[in-house]
Amino acid sequence: MKKNYDIVIIGGGPAGLAAAVAAYDNGVKDILILEREERLGGILNQCIHNGFGLTRFKESLSGPEYAARFIDEVQKRQIEVCTQTTVLALSKEKQVTVINSAQGVFTVQAKSVVLAMGCRERSRGALNVAGSRPAGIYSAGTAQKYVNIKGYLPGKRVVILGSGDIGLIMARRMTLEGAKVLAVCEIMPYSSGLKRNIAQCLDDFGIPLYLSHTITKIEGEKRVTGVVVSKVDENKRPIAGTEMHFDCDTVLFSVGLIPENELTKMAGIELSPKTRGAVVYQNRETDTDGVFACGNVLQVHDLVDFVSEEAEIAGKAAAQYVLNGAKVREEISVNTGNNISYVLPQKIDRNAGGQVKLFFRVTNTFKNCTITATSGGEVIAKRKKRIAVPGEMETLLLTEKTLAGINDEIVVSLEVDE
Amino acid sequence: MFDVIVIGGGVVGGLILRELTKYHLNVCLLEKASDVSMGASKANSGIVHAGFDATPNSNKAKFNVLGNEMMEKVTGELGVKFRRNGSLVVAFSAEEIETLKELKARGEQNGVSGLEIISQERLREMEKNISDEALGALYAPTGGIVCPYELTIAAIGNAMDNGAKLETEFEVVKIVKNEECFVLSSSKGKTIEGKIVINAAGLQSGKIAALAGDSGIEIKGRKGEYILLDRESGDFVSHTLFFTPTKLGKGILVTQTEDGNILLGPTAEELENAGTDTSAQGLAFVIEKARKMCKNPPLFNTITSFAGVRAYSSKGDFIIEESKTVKGLIHCAGIESPGLTAAPAIAKFVVETLVGGSLRLIKNENFNGARTPDYFFKNLSTEEKNAIIARDPSYGKIVCRCEQITEGEILRAIRANPPARDIDGVKRRTRSGMGRCQGGFCQPYIAELIAKERGVSLEQVTKCGDGSELIMGVTK
Ligand SMILES: Cc1cc2nc3c(=O)[nH]c(=O)nc-3n(C[C@H](O)[C@H](O)[C@H](O)COP(=O)(O)OP(=O)(O)OC[C@H]3O[C@@H](n4cnc5c(N)ncnc54)[C@H](O)[C@@H]3O)c2cc1C
Ligand SMILES: Cc1cc2nc3c(=O)[nH]c(=O)nc-3n(C[C@H](O)[C@H](O)[C@H](O)COP(=O)(O)OP(=O)(O)OC[C@H]3O[C@@H](n4cnc5c(N)ncnc54)[C@H](O)[C@@H]3O)c2cc1C
Secondary structure: OOEOOOOOOOOOOOHHHHHHHHHHOOOOOOEEEOOOOOOOOOOOHHHHEEEEEOOOOOEEEEEEHHHHHHHHHHHHHOOEOOOOEEEEEEEEEOOOEEEOOOOOEEEEEEEEEEOOEEEEEOOOHHHHHOEEOEEEEEOOOOOHHHHHHEEEEEOOOEEOOOOOOHHHHOOOHHHHHHOOOEEEOOOOOOOOHHHHHHHHHHHOOOEEEEEEEEEEEOOOOOOOOEEEEEEEOOOOOOOOOOEEEOOOEEEOOOOOOOOOOOOHHOOOEOOOOOOEEOOEEEEEEEOOOEEEOOOOOOOOOOOOOHHHHHHHHHHHHHHHHHHHHOOOOEEEEEEOOOOEEEEEEOOOOOOOOOOOEEEEEOOOOOOEEEEEEEOOEEEEEEEEEEEEEOOEEEEEEOOOOHHHOOOOOOOEEEEEOO | OEEEEEOOOOHHHHHHHHHHHOEOOOOEEOOOOOOOOOOOOOOOEEEEEOOOOOOOOOOHHHHHHHHHHHHHHHHHOOOOEEEEEEEEEOOOOHHHHHHHHHHHHHHHHHHOOOEEEEHHHHHHHHHOEEEOOEEEEEEEEEOOOEEHHHHHHHHHHHHHHHEEEEEEEOEEEEEEEEEEEEEEEEEEEEEEEEEEEEEHHHHHHHHHHHHOOOOOOOOEEEEEEEEEHHHHHHHOOOOOEEOOEEEEEOEEEEOOOOOOOOEEOOOEEEEOOOOEEEEEEEEHHHHHHHHEEEEEHHHHEEEEEEEEEEEEEEOOOEEEEEEEOOOOOOEEEEOOHHHHHHHHHHHHHHHHHHHHHHHOOEEEOOOOOOOOOHHHHHHHOOOHHHHHHHHHHHHEEEOOOOOEHHHHHHHHHHHHOOOOOOOOHHHHHHOOOOOOOOOOOOOHHHHHHHHHHHHHHHHHHHOOOOOOOOOOOOOO
16 A cells, blocks of 8 residues: 555445546546455445346346446456555545554545445434343344355344335345244335335245334343334324234344444535435535545445446546546535435536436325426426335436526425326 | 452442452452443443532442542543543522522532532533523532443453452352351352452342341332433533432433443333333433433434443442441442442442451552553554554454454453453443444454354354354354
């Protein structure tokens, strides 16, 4: 490892890998990828099921296969990679402090930094589920690691809370490995997972899905011995008298992902309370010149294909920053209106030119609705949807021509059609 | 035969054990759990109370104020983090302001220095997120925060380094006193003999007294539930904020912890049989009170909730004395709050006065009260860290990413006194798994390290002792 690099990429998951390749292909060769694990690939390494890459490669790959395609590209370009190296600190001046066994603690100076640290899972603790705190309580991702990487079964009679894709996939995996999954509970009236996952992971195995239900108590002193599951009302409050008891030895929590932004915060970069990731321009540049963010550290993605797309934007922009320096911006802010939980990018630089794709999520399930982007009272982009759900990221395209004509804040909102 | 046997590996028993090793005594600690610090000393508020709360002339008042004064020295020697962040008792009505004046007078009578009643304006300057309805506060600059299990483990580890013996999984179920000594038997049929027995068994101290034939101690449990917020919100408050005590109770406190998290709680619920379950009502109460104390507590940053049980005596005060009926049995019973604060002073008194009353105390010149600095890797300078990594590369490998804990520190926790045997033991010694992901990333890795170090299979690794195995088999 040298002391200076043009671009330092923090995190060697799909986001970091795609950003490195894009930066290289846009003219900057002096790149370093830092990864704490032994291998590149990030969380994909433990996702051994198929279904990755349908959009990008038009075929269904496993997580490691998808990652391998990008690792190959990185290797072909001989981009420098340092694994088993953890970034401890990041400064606004783009000094990256790292630690590893071979070199100890030392600092690297970058001209540009790409943040690609991914996310972590929300734990049981974050939900304040009442009861005891015995062995047998895992986040779905931890269970996935035990099963897929280590070859161990964390439990035999399982209740899963959360019906997002990770929860659904773990219901199938645990069943295939010999465990009995008694129930998947979901506090919302709908599952945020893909339809095909509900069919292939639950229905095919006869695993019941309890919508509008949550775990209200965990029992067991040393090991989980059971859980109480209750139905919830429209405010997500448990309804007395609806309690069901399950005798289980294991509870898996699959209750959301949180971007891992300690380093971002350390560098004093502005974070959005809505995404819990950095506030960025359309080129994924943060409020600190030359620092970019992409992938799950910026916004939690459902599909890795989108991660790669976003990372390429950031990687290319990092290269342009190194080659051309900072630009004078003309800024328009992008905000959420009715029924939209967040929108990204939060800021558009009009001087940058080109089109901008807005990414956002809706707050609830809506049928027959219209999503619009407005500016100065005028609709500048619009899309009708038969159904919109929070679990699926939505997009709206603003063309170069559209952007050229606006001066005011852009607001994205959703209205249900009459 | 041991000169002194201490029953109970909490902060009280732990600091007594360490105090005993300052003398030429053959001493042993018995703990029923698989690790030390598994009782009240594991789950409490971690406040080093100033001492304005206790009734003047009570044991609580006396040992609180003394213990508070001793805290710098003992934590300094043991390398345990401690900080005087100052306490604020906040008033929300004119009546409560009057109560603050009474508290101040009481504190002064107890010997607490620096107490001051501060205005709403100053309170707002000191705590930017205090509720708009708060009218003023009693400020106690000597109030502090310490990590209770770190202190307990360090005290016991240091005592062991100085020759004390530790027996875990030794639940005392029988005590026989013969001519020369006590014979203590465990639930697993082991026996151990000692001249003096110190009863520091927390919630079970009444039961231990009864086993020895002293029926004079009655102990009950009162549960307290907490919510812990991520360090990301660590600057939400900087002092420890208490509600003014009223006839309806004390409310909860909002504080920074010594590790930089925010702690909300505890509730106060009477309970018949001691459980550390949390309840929906309890946690809802904590949230309601936190919202009254502060503007917009960052509950979205909750990382865990937990509960601890206070052991209080029917006398309403700490019982620190030799048994009136069984000679050689010394009670430290009913040590509820402010027991953590008082513990160093209790230990000194118990050893110098009570043990010293029946055994001759000869100073141990070889006693070394300090622990080696490798324990606190994260706080070292870059040069110091690099020197350690050069010697032992495992210190260059981060295992717990949220708390930045290295493999070297985890191995050390498994090897050093008192050795960590399970996931929770490693967690309490290193903080690995205590951060925002709660072990989601690092637990499988730590389990492997424990298995390797202890020469067992991964399937035998537990969360917290027998019956809490992590894994239930291999995959197909
Ligand atoms: C448990 C889990 C299961 C998932 N399952 C699926 C699925 O089944 N299907 C699907 O389509 N999507 C799934 N996803 C989502 C998808 O895999 C992610 O969208 C994608 O992997 C995100 O890529 P990333 O590069 O942003 O993050 P990651 O893949 O998380 O990569 C981030 C990398 O950064 C490294 N890193 C972090 N901090 C540091 C630091 N300080 N120093 C050095 N390195 C660091 C990490 O070790 C990691 O390798 C899953 C995500 C999770 C968390
Ligand atoms: C909710 C709560 C909040 C608190 N907040 C504060 C605070 O902010 N500041 C403060 O100063 N104090 C506080 N306290 C009080 C403080 O935590 C206690 O006073 C202190 O921890 C008591 O220590 P101990 O060693 O007496 O008991 P414990 O820590 O309970 O230790 C007793 C030990 O004895 C063992 N044991 C029991 N029976 C047997 C047996 N038969 N054989 C062998 N071993 C046995 C137990 O396993 C246990 O490890 C609080 C307490 C609670 C519960």
